Amino acid sequence: MDFWNAITLITNYILIPGLSYGCQLALGALGVTLIYTVLRFSNFAHGEFMSFGAMVSILLMWYFQSLGISVYPLPTIIIVLPISIIITISFCLLIDKFCYSFYRKNNSQSVILLIVSIGVMFFSNGLIRLIIGPDDRNINDGERFLLKAKTFKKMFELNEGLAIKMSQSLTIIITLILVTFVFWFLNKTKTGKSMRAYSDNKDLSLLSGINPEKVVLIVWIITGMLACVAGTLYGLDKSYKPFTYLNLVLPIFASAIVGGVGNPIGAIIGGFVIAFSEIIITFAYRRFLGYLIPENFLPETLMQVLSTDYKIAVSFLILVIVLIIKPTGIYKGKLI
């Protein structure tokens, strides 16, 4: 029984939260990677695009709530996603038109575009706080749990409970659908292949008659969609606070780089690597060990490698380790 308690504890506090956080990072990193491979710059504003998407979703959700529309037990925010995706894509395209396209046409170095993206990040952050305010908001109005810890305890007669939040299961399902779609699009459709061709060899793709403007349009459509969904799911899972998205940029970039810069599969893997490392390193193992070793051997401390305050630092740690050992990332990506 103690063994199963330990397993349940790990599943409840590491496996499931790691999976859903990993999904959120993977979606973000996939967006960053697409922009990097196609437009050749690191888009630091991506976190704010996610925040923007989440904000639009919340505004629409309030509107839907005021109309009395609800999809209980699912949270209302899920049904507004298609509309907020379209609005987020329009925002991305506007930003591209007024900020990025000028530098792209001048063939600016990618570092200049990176700095432009930092400007865009601060602008979007300000805009978002101006519209919705800086407060922390809980946006989950659906059923909170798919599986309650109490029910699980009764079912298996264990001390430890396993809880699966609605937001976590939605995150995992929606990520699966979206990632499958993106990979299908990139590998099977003519437009997706032309995007890969453009990012592989721009000059040759122009010789083959691939229209660069169309490629740019498509990459923003996909990025906007990914950002909106990732941002909304992150807000749904935790809570929505504009400032947290500023911090989210760091683990997202770490994921993209750890996985292999410019490699979409790498971005997904990187997302999970970073998510699980953050959680594994900041988890307190005392209770877990308590089930497995006799009480008098149990150490006094919490058995925690780093306090949760250092969560962000963990992604940097992993980043440094990967760059030292395998500079191209886990999946062979471009050297930066």
Next chain:
Amino acid sequence: MFLNASKISCGYDKTKIVENCNIFLKKGQIASIVGPNGAGKSTAMKAIFGLLPLYEGNVFFNNENISKLKPQERVLKGMSFVPQTNNIFQSMTVEENLEMGGFIRKNGIKETINQVYDLFPILKDKKKQIAENLSGGQRQQLAFGRALMTKPNFLMLDEPSAGVSPIVMEDLFKKIIDISRQGVSILMVEQNAKQALKISDIGFVLNQGKNKFTDSGKNLLSNSEVRESFLGG
């Protein structure tokens, strides 16, 4: 004349590299541009395809003045270009490379891919392989194949034998003859002047950006002055 680049001058920025040069060929011919390093061979070729602006002169294709057209628009007219380097999509499979070559076409891509496979059987065997993993000669064949996907009637090759072994080079030249037999006119720039002139109907020897000799490939090969100065005796 099928292609006639008359009195063209071009270069990079304001440095004139090619001056008052004439390059021309008839339908179905193989033409090569040869000459020492830095003679402006590749520069002239790029200007003919529109990758570099012309300072002076005009390019006529099928009796139409195409001097002002973008490279993409020239592709639609039936021209196709194989660059010297970076001439394939490295991260994509052989088949995807060919598909992308035919990007502007609406239909009939499958048949053209099969025609390319008939011409280069090795590509058919490796169609699912990532292009990065091909050997030098195979890459060059894939680059030819990609360029042929638009069904051009005029193919331009920039140093097709650069960086491949002599045996592979011979094989590539055979392929070039095969392509021309299918009714595609060919203009190429070559370092290996002797081999190129052997299969050329017309050859242009450039030196310091100017036409030095223009004659049939055979005559150039037997011209003692050309042999001594440009073909290494």
